[in-house]
Amino acid sequence: MNFKHTRSVVAMAVLAAMTATSAHAGGLERGGYNIDLLFDPSAYALEATTTYVNPQRDLKNGRDTNPANGLGADGRGGGSTSTRDTESYWVPRVGIKAALGDSGIDCMADYSQPFGAYTNPGRNWIGANDNTKTKIETDNYAVTCSYKWAMGPGKIRVIGGGFYQEVNGFKERLVAPNFYGTGNGIGRLDLEANGWGGRVGLAYEIPEYAFLTSLVYNSEVKFDDIEGTIDLSEVRVPGPLGPTRPIQFGKYDISGEASVPQSLEYKIQSGIAPDWLAFGSIKWTDWSVLQSVAFCPATASPLTPCTSLDLLYRDGLTVTAGVGHKFNDQWSGAVSLTWDRGTSTVINAQSDTWTLGTGVAYKPVENVEFRLAGAVGILTSGSSRSTTINGVPFGSNVSYDYGNDVVTAVSTSLKVRF
Known part of the structure; x- marks a missing residue:
């Protein structure tokens, strides 16, 4: 039985469903890396995708657990004990693929934003001493090629490529309550960095059976020279003459180092009946490489202190399974279910996620294809509490709980073959 045409039609709906479900995962992931365009059977293809994600994570039962820097949002125990922590975001991706004649070599170039974070509990959150707003964004520019040759009933591919990645972001939190002068007490960390990574992989495909399986490894991206600033110009503390002459901090340069984690992903799809396709994937991501990331000036002092981003992540694991169906030569659809293991351990609010995705093509x-997909997921419940590792306290500013919350996503894309 020949499933070749089934793959070419249904695969588009499959990709749509998987794009929507993968746009909100553990750690800082926003879909991660994607090289599916490389396997397009046409000689040339151009694809553009955008995904809107709306995670609705709510924090509750908040409690300021560190009186040393003032209690609550005003230093006196005030502030809301519940808040919406997350903000919605967009995830774009653009790619182009070309076959180099009859050489068996295919190459693709793409731009994406694979990682990021956006939390905004606000300045009235009782845990303002821990976080009022954090935003991290990445830009990734990649080139990936493969060489394929006949083996058995199908073709095997060797895959290799590289990518350049830029990261920028900021974090704001209440450093000291607004008791003195006109300062609002908010400190801000800004940072930026860039680095290089690479990928290797292996794939095997049998078009007659709509069969495609691949294993792809993406390397770690090391940001050895993160640069940025800490701005404490809005922070006032008592001076030697008391509150009438407060000490005003300033703005100073900092540096640090961190890594975007390595990952390993296995994918498989196959025709299972006329006009039906089954698919699945499993991905491991080394998020445990991100524990506590320190940022310090050249010389730290009481007026120019260090700071850190405390994550304490564990490794991520994402599993997806689904089916696709060709309705006719123009329309196809797919449905998928994804489980993503939460990367938070004791602190933060990234718990397990279950996501149901649907897509139509x-x-x-x-030579033209339109795709539309949607996803709805459950962010499972948990709590964030202080802990001590090797004598160092983490999460000591605030404790809170979170229930089972909802995440939704909508994705659209256009592909043109020529």
Whole structure:
């Protein structure tokens, strides 16, 4: 039984469903890396995708657990004990693929934003001493190629490539309550960095059975020279003459180092009946490489202190399974279920996620495809508490709980073959 045409039509809906479900995962992941365009059977293809994600994580039962820097949002125990922690975001991706004649070599170039974070509990959150707003964004520019040759009933591919990645972000929190002068007490960390990474992989495909399996490793990206600033110009503390002459901190340069983790992903899809395709994937991501990331000036002092981003992540694991169906030569659909293991351990609110995704693909003419997908997921419940590791306290500013919350996503894409 020949499933070749089934793959070419249904695979588009499969990709749509998986794009929507992968846009909110553990750690800092926003879909991660994607090289599916490399396997497009056409000689040339251009693809553009955008995904809107709305995670609705709510924190509750908040309690300021560190009176040393003032209690609550005002230093006196005030502030809300519950808040919406997350903000919605967009995830774009653009790629182009080309086959180099009959050489068996295919190459693709793409731009994406694979990682990021956006939390905004606000300045009235009782845990303002821990976080009022944090935003991290990445830009990734990649080139990936493969060489394929006949082996058995199908073809085997060797895959290799590299990518350049930029990261920037900031974090704001209440450093000291607004008791003195006009300062609002908010300190801000800004940072930026860039680095290089690479990928290798192996794939095997049998078009007759719509069969494709791949194993791809993406390397760690080391940011050995993160640069940025700490701005404490809005922070006032008592001076030697008391509150009438407060000490005003300033703005100073800092540096640090961190890594975006390595990952290993296995994917498989196959025709299982006329016009039906089954698919699945499993991905491991080394998020435990991100524990506590320190940022310090050249010389630390009471007026120019260090700071850190405390994550204490564990490794991530993402498993997806689903089916796709071709309704006719123009329309196809797919449905998938994804489980993502939460990367938070004792602190923070990244718990396990279950996501149901659906996607449809429409092919009005031979060389043009439109895809639309949606996803709805459950962010499971948990809590964040202080802990001590090797004598160092973490999460000591605030404790809180979170229930079973909802995440939704909508994705659209356009592919043109020529």
